[in-house]
Amino acid sequence: MLVATGLTKHFPVGGVGVRKVVHAVDGVDLELRRGSVLAVVGESGSGKSTVARLLAQLLPLTAGQVLLDGHDARVRGRKAFRRYVKRVQMIFQDPFGSLNPVHTVRYILTRSVRIHRGRLRGAELEAALTELLERVHLTPAERYVDSYPHELSGGQRQRVAIARALAADPEVLLADEPISMLDVSIRLGILNLLQDLRDRLGIAILYITHDIASARYFADRTTVLYAGRVMETGDSESVTQDPKHPYTRLLVASAPDPDDLGGTVGGLTAGEVRESGIGGEPPSLIDPPPGCRFHPRCPFAVDLCRREVPDLFDVGAGRTAACWAYSDRGDRPVIGQRTTGVRADEEAAP
Numbered sequence: 001m002l003v004a005t006g007l008t009k010h011f012p013v014g015g016v017g018v019r020k021v022v023h024a025v026d027g028v029d030l031e032l033r034r035g036s037v038l039a040v041v042g043e044s045g046s047g048k049s050t051v052a053r054l055l056a057q058l059l060p061l062t063a064g065q066v067l068l069d070g071h072d073a074r075v076r077g078r079k080a081f082r083r084y085v086k087r088v089q090m091i092f093q094d095p096f097g098s099l100n101p102v103h104t105v106r107y108i109l110t111r112s113v114r115i116h117r118g119r120l121r122g123a124e125l126e127a128a129l130t131e132l133l134e135r136v137h138l139t140p141a142e143r144y145v146d147s148y149p150h151e152l153s154g155g156q157r158q159r160v161a162i163a164r165a166l167a168a169d170p171e172v173l174l175a176d177e178p179i180s181m182l183d184v185s186i187r188l189g190i191l192n193l194l195q196d197l198r199d200r201l202g203i204a205i206l207y208i209t210h211d212i213a214s215a216r217y218f219a220d221r222t223t224v225l226y227a228g229r230v231m232e233t234g235d236s237e238s239v240t241q242d243p244k245h246p247y248t249r250l251l252v253a254s255a256p257d258p259d260d261l262g263g264t265v266g267g268l269t270a271g272e273v274r275e276s277g278i279g280g281e282p283p284s285l286i287d288p289p290p291g292c293r294f295h296p297r298c299p300f301a302v303d304l305c306r307r308e309v310p311d312l313f314d315v316g317a318g319r320t321a322a323c324w325a326y327s328d329r330g331d332r333p334v335i336g337q338r339t340t341g342v343r344a345d346e347e348a349a350p
């Protein structure tokens with residue numbers, strides 16, 4: 001449905017005479033399929049929101065291409081943007097910020113209905129509003145339609161934001177951390193609702209999250225992003241149960257409840273991964289590390305990783321990993337064979 005190739009965004013930064021760029025997203029390929037959820041997972045600053053904003057055409061690309069149904073999706077001008085937005089809708093993290101507090105649910109939904117479906121009035125408009133609220137399980141609709149955002153809970157507000165997006169009858173939903181600001185107890189309800197929209201309406205959904213455990217639960221496929229580059233892709237179950245890339249192992253190991261994800265991560269328990277010195281911080285994106293961007297944090301990195309950018313290697317079952325360990329190079333690293341982060345007590349051991 002929506003395919004991105006070589007998605008790249010560099011933000012110019014710095015003052016007068018200082019030419020620097022933040023390499024926020026570099027050569028990312030993604031594919032959103034009809035009736036399917038793709039999770040893009042990564043730590044803060046990995047470029048997830050930038051990917052969503054590029055796909056929503058809220059930002060111009062530095063390089064790369066976005067295809068919607070096989071056609072170049074780049075829009076020029078307001079009309080083309082509006083046509084694109086009708087098909088590709090975005091849901092934001094913060095339902096408090098994305099709904100104007102001075103307007104009622106009726107006003108918010110009516111505006112979206114009129115923009116995307118024409119000037120419905122009277123009973124026809126009322127029926128459309130009721131149907132939208134029912135679709136997001138805000139029932140009976142008359143209890144919610146005249147409320148202001150502040151009269152609703154966070155979960156209810158996010159449902160209104162989803163209803164507003166659905167008023168466009170979109171084919172693609174770009175959901176940027178749609179549950180991270182919500183109470184833990186209501187998160188599942190929102191994910192179930194999105195899953196229901198995927199199944200009933202066949203919508204393609206991009207699910208941006210820093211929580212790899214929720215990607216496993218919710219997404220059909222998962223792409224792991226680190227420092228603006230794809231590290232690993234595959235079906236969510238395998239990526240989370242049997243991560244191939246050392247970075248994905250770190251993410252899984254630091255998930256709130258790694259035991260839910262299978263107990264061990266590539267043969268290491270969560271505690272062992274944490275102790276192995278794999279922690280640390282993401283790199284500067286103004287001056288990103290050469291070679292694999294993860295190499296400064298990777299306990300298995302060798303010279304090759306510091307020098308050359310790895311391709312996304314095929315690791316079987318429709319999965320890929322951007323790690324030299326999966327290449328046939330003679331100087332490749334070996335996962336499990338630590339080259340850094342060896343603890344002093346181990347060195348002292350006989």
Ligand SMILES: Nc1ncnc2c1ncn2[C@@H]1O[C@H](COP(=O)(O)OP(=O)(O)OP(=O)(O)O)[C@@H](O)[C@H]1O
Nearest residue numbers: 011013022024043044045046047048049050051285
């Ligand atoms: N307008 C901008 N100008 C300069 N740098 C930017 C801009 N927008 C984002 N960045 C930088 O690009 C990088 C990626 O940011 P992005 O918001 O996409 O990451 P993220 O993974 O969504 O993080 P978070 O989960 O914290 O939102 C960060 O280093 C960020 O500081």
